[in-house]
Amino acid sequence: MVPHLVTALNGPINELEARIIDSMPAIERWFRLEWMEHTPPFYTSVDIRNAGFKLAPVDTNLFPGGWNNLTPAMLPLAVQAAMAAIEKICPEAKNLLLIPEKHTRNTFYLSNVARLRQIFSLAGLNVRLGSLDPEVKAPTTFELPDGDSITVEPLLRSKRRLGLKDFDPCTVLLNNDLSAGIPDVLRGLHEQYLLPPLHAGWAVRRKSNHFQSYEEVAKKFAKLLGMDAWLINPLFSRCGEVDFAQEQGLECVRANVDALLGKVRRKYKEYGINEKPFVIVKADNGTYGMGIMTVRDAKELDEVSRRTRNKMSVVKDGQEVSQVIIQEGVPTFERMNDAVAEPVVYMMDRYVVGGFYRVHAERGVDENLNAPGSHFAPLAFAESPQLPRPGVKPGASAPNRFYMYGVVARLAMLAASYELEATDPDAEVYD
Template sequence: MASQGTLALLERLAAPDLPEIPSPGPDTPVAISADLRHSGYKLAPIDLNLFPGGWHNLCPAAIPRASELLRRWAERQGLRGRRVVVLAEAMTRNPAYAENLVTIGRALRGAGWDVDYIATLDDDQPVLVPTMTGDAVELHPLRVEDGCLLNSDGEPADWAFSNNDFTSGVPALIESVRTPIAPPPRLGWHQRRKRAFFEAYDQVATDWASRAGIDPWVLIPETVAIDDVDFWNQQGLDRVADAVEAMLARIQAEYDRRQIDDQPFVVVKDEAGTFGMGVLTVDDAEVIRNPNRKTRQKMQRGKAGRPITSVLVQEGVYTRDLLGDCVAEPVAMAVDGVMTGGFFRYHCSRTETENLNAKGMVFARLCCATDPAGCPGDCHRDDLRYRAYGRVIELAAAAAAEEVAQGAS
């Protein structure tokens, strides 16, 4: 793992004498992942997922740690019993997603639960979904009886671990169930908006950085939300362009003050979605004010064909991490608010300003610093990055807990 530029920020964030981050509480999500960007002078989350995928990209040494934290989270939530169902997406032809489910199951079984996989399927028969490694996951049709989700044996599940982000809405069968579901379906992308997380993160990171004697600017990407937009019909785009223009000017002023030579850019992104869809890198507001057909089409719809009607305009953060000659960005994962592991997403056909969550991306594991002996040869053993990324994902977890609490109030 190489880095263009200084490692001073990573070293500062990895220092052992920094203040504690707010402890996990009742609203701490069971698991999160965050896409991070490290420019040398800034290390910040640019996206946060409450229904994280990519578990199979973690170093194997991270899974026992995840099991321990899953058990701790469940105890604090007062969850009892041994029967857990993983509420999955109905991706019956996606080996990578199936591998992800296998790893989630491994972590849950390591915590002592019996695990089944359920999903909203087209018929009432189980489906075998092949994994990347030649195994298979058996997805069972979602069934409810007396308000309880059932496992494959027809027994009531004690709780459900959701790996379905409900982009298309919550199935009617689930809306009235009494079985605890974590995260709750109300936090799915049919309803959740990214601004809530970034507003909470701004406050959490600012408070912690002030106590740590660290400039909050190095941790926070400026973010502005714009509603009522329609790229295809070019409605509301003047407001987006004005926000882009103003943010580029603010970034340039900050760069001038800090003697940073980079050219400012911003990212315009779908405010409710994942999979790297609906993401546009911009260094000139005219791209938004007068979009070409390709731009309009790219920003028309998100995952599952959902129309994009609100966007974030976010400060662009360069990525200066490299794997070989390819630009890379870390993805960190936390269970019960604690850094559990991570991996690098890298892309050999993209630049340091572009969205790397795109066709052609490749993943590389980040070694778990707490158990280096358990890391196989294909894991990148980097204690400095692991600790620095850990600070940021744990700040993000504290912010996600605030987001969940505010959404429940």
């Protein structure tokens, strides 16, 4: 089922779709050339918003959960991509150590871990699960709602390697975003591949760095297609030294909210868009839909309730928020059964392997949908991400829309590649 676009303002997106479909050979060649120069993240998911007049990524996750929300029909694509990714990194690999998040009693998350285990097992690897939780001192089994189960085991660290009892892996795959910091047990693994790298975790990573890289990628892509980069790029700014609980540094947030709203208004005027612009203020690090606020006028920041200030002060694992990104809000005008929806695209290596719609009946077009009460509807990528239909009227073909989503998601993945290169602490710097 494909959500319908509830807006009359779909002219620019229909034009963008037509341009992307017509330019498919040039786009695929451009991506191939980029991947010759840059290494894709091991796996990625991207939240996309379709406003009808603009299509843009609003978040890029380098430790994606939610693999269980992909349909079984998408498994062959994921397995094939997993094989390609592993062959590139460690062709002789036979053992893979998968390290999940610590909140191991969340059965939805554990089902995601089980799906990852399945994907890499079908790719021909022995997969076992190791826990960063110091309380896991013996193999511990968790039953899943579908009757499956997973067993996590305590990690064993030698001087240069990480493994489990009677299990020495070539590759260590993190499905833990390191929000709480980088554990010593993961440092200094010089003889094993650790994926994604430590600086991809939220202990180091910043969203503003990612969207700086995305802006660069979007401009290159827009030049290739002869279009306005704003149609696929959310404007943003950032503020450091912010403390919402103590109301410190909020002058910077107010000034940047005001300036960004002014820029968006000018673009709306240029395109004849009558929507009221808004911005999203969110923690520059962290995930799980925490530390996020919608602002339509800078004056609203003077009236923020204590509850909201407290909500903005802390993200996952109790980490305090001291830096925020102020991002142009991209409304979503997609609906599924009258509920607001947004696509989330999943990739492994450089391949789109599937995705789903995040649907929330109680949220508005200008609100974060990654919140309690959301549910998921599969995207029909299994048959269509690389099979667009040229010549079909824009907006009328699900494969064409999915292909367009896949292109924007790959742009965000490429931006993540740029971002990881720029922030790599081990990279050689040349003057």
